[in-house]
Amino acid sequence: MTVPQPSPQTDPAERRAVIVRTLNLEKVYGSGDAATYALNGVDSAIYRGELIAIMGPSGSGKSTYFNMIGALDAPTKGRILIDEVDVAQLSAAELAFLRCRKIGYIFQSYNLIRYMTALENVTVPMTFSGTSPEEAHRRGMELLDLVGLGERWQHRPIEMSGGQQQRVAIARSLANQPQILLADEPTANLDLKTGEEILGILRRINEERGVTVICSTHDHRLLHLCHRIMWIRDGKVERVERREDLRIKTGKIGGES
C-alpha cells in the first residue's frame, strides 16, 4: 500500500490547498466483541475555502468524523492534519489555541450558555483568546448584525427561537475569525424554513469570508448550496462528488429550486 492520497477524481482544481486531511483514520469505541468501528479507514481531503457537505445515514460515523477533524477527540489510528499540522503532536494548550482560533463549532443543539445574553455568548471565545472587552463587544455586535440579530443582543437563549439560537451560535463560531467552520447537523432541530435560512447563512459566510465550511446534514437542500459532497457509510468514505456531477447524475434531487 502506498501512502494514501486524496482521491484524484474529486476536484479538477487540484492546486487548491488542502486545509484538513485525514489519513487512514480509524476510531474504535469499546474493545473485543463489543468494539464498534465508528470510523474504519477514512482518507479525506478538504480544500481551503470550500463548502463541503457530509452525508450519510444515522450512525454512519459523521459525528465521529467531526470529533476527529475538530480535534475534540483522539483517533484510534491514523493521522489528522489541520493546515498541515498533525493534531496528535499538539500540547493541551496548543489544542485549546487551535479550537479557539482556527475552528468554529456549530452544534445540533446550539449549545448556547443559558445564563448569558446573545452578545455574551458570542464573546466567550474572544475572552478565551484574550481579546479586550471593548474590542470583543464591538466585534460581537458586528457578528450579531451579520446573522441578523443585532437588535436582540441582550436576549438570553430561552427568549429566542431555535433558529435565532442557531444564528447566535453561528456568530459565536466566527468570533475569532476561524478558517474552518464545523457544523454537525446544524438544521436537525429546526423546521424546514428556518433550516434553509441557517444553510443560507453558512453559504454566505463561505462566499463572503472564504471560510471553509464542513457541514453534515440530512437536509438535501444543502446539496445544491455546497461545492462537494462526501458520502459516508459504515465508517468509510463511500464516495466524494462535486455538485455539478451530482446535478447531472441525479438531477431530481437538486432540481427543485
Added chain:
Amino acid sequence: MKEIVAKDQVDLGSARCVQLAFAGMVFRLFRSLITVAILGMAVAFLAHMLAYSVMSGESVRRIWLELEADRTLGVQLRRLESPDPAATILTHWQRRDDSRMAEHRAWAGLNEADAAEIQRIADAVRVFERTIHSFSPRQRAILAGDRGTLELLNALADASTREAFLERNRQLERTVPLGSAEALTRLAEEDWPALQKSLARVRAGHLRATGTLEASLSPQTLGETLIATPGRVEELAAAAGFDLQGMDFPRLAAFAGDARLQRRIEETLGSMVIRRALSRSLNVPVADVHNLRLLTWLADSPGHAEEFDALLAEAEAFEPLGAADVHRVAARALHVRRLQRLVPEAPDLDAADSLFGLDTSARWLILLAFLVCVIGVANAMLMSVTERFTEIATMKCLGAMDKFIMLMFVFEAAIQGLLGGIFGAVLGLVLAWIRGASEFGNTLAVAPVLGAVLIAALSALGIGILLAVLAAVGPSLVAARLAPMEAMRVE
C-alpha cells in the same frame, strides 16, 4: 511538510473566572442558596461553639475570682479566730505562701534547717498526692480503698499494708509514687511522721496566737470589735503574732458586718410572729416561709425591705435592721448563691488556653459536622458539574483550558463558602450570645473577650471557605477532565 505553527492558548486571569462562576451561581440561585445554607449552618455551628466557649470560659473565670475574693475574706476571718487544720498548713507550704510560712516559722520557732526540711517533705507529699490523683477512680479505689490521700500515706507506714499496696500497684502496671519502693518507704515511715510533728507544732503556735488575740479583745468578740473598730483589731492581731500581709481590715469589717446582718435576717424566721406576718406579705403558707424565699422577696424591691423592717420594729423581740442594708445584703446573698450555682467547682483555668477551651467531645462534634458539610457540598458541586456537562464541554470547544474550568468551579465554591461563612459566622455569634445570656445573665463576659470572639468568628468563616474549596476539588477535577467532544452529544 510545513513546520508546525501552533501557539499556546493564553492564560486568563482569575477575574473572568470569578465573573463566570458568579453568573453560573446566580442562574442556579435556588441550588446555590442551599449550598450556601449548608455551609452557613456548619460555620454557624463552629462559630457558636468557639464563641460560646470563649465567653462562658471567661465568665466562669470571672465568677470564680469573685467567689474566691469572698472565700478569701472568710478564710482570713477564720484564721484570726481558730487555728488552721494540719492539712491546710501543709497546703500553705506546698504552695509556698511566704506570708503564711513566715508566720508558721515564728509560731513554731523553726530555724532555716527546720523550714527547709518541712519544705522538702511537703514537696514529696505533693508528688505522692499527684501520683495518686493521676490514677483513674477505679485504680484509686483498688489502691487506696475509701481512704483519702493523706490517710493512705498514714496507712503506708505499716510495712504489710505497704507491701500489699506495692503489689497491687505492680498488677495495675502503674508507676510507684516517688519513683521507687525505697523512696516511698522513707516518706511513709520517717519523713511523713516527722512532718506531722512539725505541723502539730505550727498548729499549737497558731492556737496560742488566736488565744492571745481573743484575750486582748475580751470581753468583746472579734466580730463585734472588727465591725466597730477594724483598726484596733489590726493592731491587736499584729501584736498577737499574725502576719497581716494581704489583709484589708475595713473590707474584712464590711464582710463581717454583712455576714452578721444576713445571719440576723435569717434568725428572724425563728419567731412564729414574724413568720406569720411574712406569710401574709409573701402570700404563701407559713410552712413555706423559708430563708431563700425571704431573701428573694427582700432582694426584689426596697419596698419589701421597708415592710420587713417595719415588721421587726413592731415585734417585741426584734429591732429594725435598716431597710437599705437589708435590701443590699439580701441582693448580694442571692447574687453569690447564683454564682455558686453557676460555678460550683474550681474551673480548670488552664483549659481556656487550648483551642478556645473546647473539650474533646466538642471537637469530635465539630469534625463530624464538617464531614457532613463537606459531603453535602461535594454532592451539590458534583450535581452542578454533571448538569453542566454540555456547557463545560462547549466552553472547551470554544478554547477554555482545563485550568480555567477547574478554577471556575473552585471559585464558585469559594464564593458560596464566603457567603455561607459570613452568614454562618453572624448567626453563630448571635446564637452563642443568646445561649450565654440565658445561662449567665448579666454576668456573661462579652466585652473582655470580644477580640477572641471575633477571631473565633473569623476562623469559622475561613474554615468555611476552606471546606467549600476542599469539597469542590473532586467535582472540579471531573469538570476539568471532561472531554470536549461531550459537546457534540445529543440527548
